[in-house]
Amino acid sequence: MVEIFSSGPVALYQGDALAVLAGLPAGCVDAVLTDPPYSSGGLTLGERQGEPAQKYRSTGYKRPFPAMLGDVKDQHSWARWCTFWLSECWRLCRDGAPLMVFTDWRQLPALSDALQGAGWIWRGIVVWGKRVGRPMPGRFRPQCEYILFASKGRLDAPSQACLPGMYSHVLNHARKLHLAGKPVPLLEDLLAVTKPGATVLDPFMGAASVGEACVATGRSYMGIELSPEYYAISRERLAGLTAGPGED
Amino acid sequence: MVEIFSSGPVALYQGDALAVLAGLPAGCVDAVLTDPPYSSGGLTLGERQGEPAQKYRSTGYKRPFPAMLGDVKDQHSWARWCTFWLSECWRLCRDGAPLMVFTDWRQLPALSDALQGAGWIWRGIVVWGKRVGRPMPGRFRPQCEYILFASKGRLDAPSQACLPGMYSHVLNHARKLHLAGKPVPLLEDLLAVTKPGATVLDPFMGAASVGEACVATGRSYMGIELSPEYYAISRERLAGLTAGPGED
């Protein structure tokens, strides 16, 4: 059964994204902003399913994170799975809702297929320049991640303001609670395509950086997380936001 | 018949890219850097095939450019056509050669499929932040273009130096000779993945910005252009480079 936590503008669900999404009513969501597992990197099944302390990490790296569940798919399965949850998101959203999904360069084409297959109209790419990146001798370093931007039908723009197509934000790794944590200021910037008070859905909550950005900017947040460990971390983090400043 | 111009490190061919490439011998090229027609931007066939004064332009923008030939394909045909010329490039390149192809966000997934279908190993995306872009009220502006980076087999790196994954260069519209002209300093930066003296192939020369970057950085340049008008412009531009400073 799904565990639910609700407090003010925050509603959290612990369970598999597809299962939780299927149980929610249509039209209850104004926007989607999420960072799914990339299932990227690793040529072999063993590498993809490796210990989270090893995968995506340098040898000798010390700081541990809880395991990222569900990050073990090959690209074909990953694309089909994305189509499934993106279809559910489409059903839950009202017309005109924006969708923003993080991806790395390797999965970008598959994700663009998946979201269009789920009914979304692809509108563009937002670039996140990370400023730091792993050095790659003799070639270009993977220094950017990407946010695919789409809408359910004609985009219902919150204002006439023009938003930039790229953002440069530092990720403070000392404060990062999740291996794939994103900077809260970046997420706050992205929320500019939603109206104040909008209900934002995040099927892959992780450590709830999106939730913190929603609280900080006056949006309602619906977060779903499979891992009980990260669910607990997120619940504490969002429950404590009224008491003091949070972390990313 | 194909017209040929040759002068020092520069060799230019006037004709259809596929036809010219097919007549060249295998293994004569060290790297590919090119900016093909995107066949993007128009929602309808009529818009895609319309006068270039409308396409890619803000309303009211007056400066005329010669017609960009061959920019009239739907996405399926475009992807097939890309696979063809990318396969020819693959044949002409020696093992370890890098490939860099410009694209906009809309064609990025199709281009990644095409280059992998042609045998290239996709290595990543380099982001070009244009710093300016068409304002898009209420949404993110398309401020970046992308360079897909690939290699023929194992990449033969010219050095151990780590290159950045994104570049920010302003395009000087007044000096631009082609509607889709790219900043020469950006092209010079990209040439850092080739060795000095390398032979660089550019099947879609346009106004030869890549050619100018090659001359400036001591690379040999092979350029192909379908349009007689742009071929003439490029020939003059490159022939004049020894006399004085060029333009982009």
Add this chain to the structure above:
DNA sequence: TTAACGGATGAATCTTGGC
């Protein structure tokens, strides 16, 4: 208060050796 220094880090990739 400001400036400089040192250490840690990164949604990786490649080579090598073992089974």
Add this chain to the structure above:
DNA sequence: GGCCAAGATTCATCCGTTA
């Protein structure tokens, strides 16, 4: 021979601490 696990490698940037 094929597949897989482990280790080495790389440096711009940022943060915390010291001067």
